[in-house]
Amino acid sequence: MKSGPGTLYGVGVGPGDPELITLKAVRVLKAARVVCFFRKRGSKGHALSIARPFLPVSAVEIPFEYPVTTEVRFTDDDYVRPISEFYAVAANSIAHYLGEGQDVALLCEGDPFFYGSFLHMYERLKGNFPSVVIPGVTGMSGCWTSAGAPIALGDDVLTVLPGTLAADDLTAKLRSTDAAAIMKVGCNLPKIREALRLSGRLEEAIYVERGTMEGERVVPLWQVEALAAPYFSIVLVPGCRGRRIL
């Protein structure tokens, strides 16, 4: 029996396509005994479905179900309170296993250090337990690859924007960048479309839904009339439409 606390593994499982997971993530998953993951209430858990083929059948699977949507602004008190409690409970649950000397693999869609719920666990636990983070292919890399749309080249500036930003913030940022990836689309889709129109970038924008996954959809954004987009969606403004090709 191992003595001392267990190690927290933050395992980036990539953008969705199960083949876009790294060898390092697979190695950790194959040895996992306790596996934690976040999921929407009522769903099976996307990260789990990517990881499961590699997990030992004996692994204990612990889902943490989000109490609310993640597409409201982080300054919104009605969002912050329940989710803060939720993260505290999840971190305590992980700490319990780590304290007993068991390693915990926490699954992360994309890359753990890039806008991941993992960070809310990592910041709570890193002071008390050893941790290892395994970077992954980000959702946005998966999406621009699926779209056949090189995102940046040469001197391009790429700005990653949360769709939760205020309309005028979004517009200003879009005006001053070569390329953009807009995340957290959801119910912010009409605002994003308007910011792209005001900044003169709407015609270049590409909408990607479920990039690298089953049911993937890639369309010019101006053709999308929906008022809201599902969780796995992104808007891309590629920076290099061939003009910087040497």
Added chain:
Amino acid sequence: MKSGPGTLYGVGVGPGDPELITLKAVRVLKAARVVCFFRKRGSKGHALSIARPFLPVSAVEIPFEYPVTTEVRFTDDDYVRPISEFYAVAANSIAHYLGEGQDVALLCEGDPFFYGSFLHMYERLKGNFPSVVIPGVTGMSGCWTSAGAPIALGDDVLTVLPGTLAADDLTAKLRSTDAAAIMKVGCNLPKIREALRLSGRLEEAIYVERGTMEGERVVPLWQVEALAAPYFSIVLVPGCRGRRIL
């Protein structure tokens, strides 16, 4: 014998650590017969050293050696002319194999559609040959993971900046973003340091050299006194120093 042209595979091999390659990349490499890659003159080729353990011993390896450094501005004519010819010759060489019906795996450090030399091949060849692009873990993901520095969370804006930008451009962009990743550091290091100082971000900045690779080095940027940095280096300004943890 397969009829028709070969397929161009743009294979993202990840940030450096050979375990941070994806299963999909490994599958393509194991079946490769012709493998192309860019490298600095006099080096073995970094992408090749990551890929080699997976390549059949019979695979033909074709290096393309950069005639010049890649850390000058893309508007500089003395840079553009030789490298443009170089890319044209490399693309012709690849087209030769594809035209004969042979598949070609072109190795790409990081992610092929994210500031990769691959794009100069892809844009020249995609009209005439089928292509498949395999996204990879970016160099910057590898670096912020190595630094133990979550880069962005919640409503953070992340700006990816080439160090080749003019000093005042860099300063303005750094002032208006939560997080930044500055690429193409090289001889631009003093300018980058000054832009960070002027934007009030110098104390937060982290310098990462050879992230995820042997000889990795992570230090606060203000402690780095060198006038130039090696090719595999990046400067990170993390956006989430715990203040957005819920």
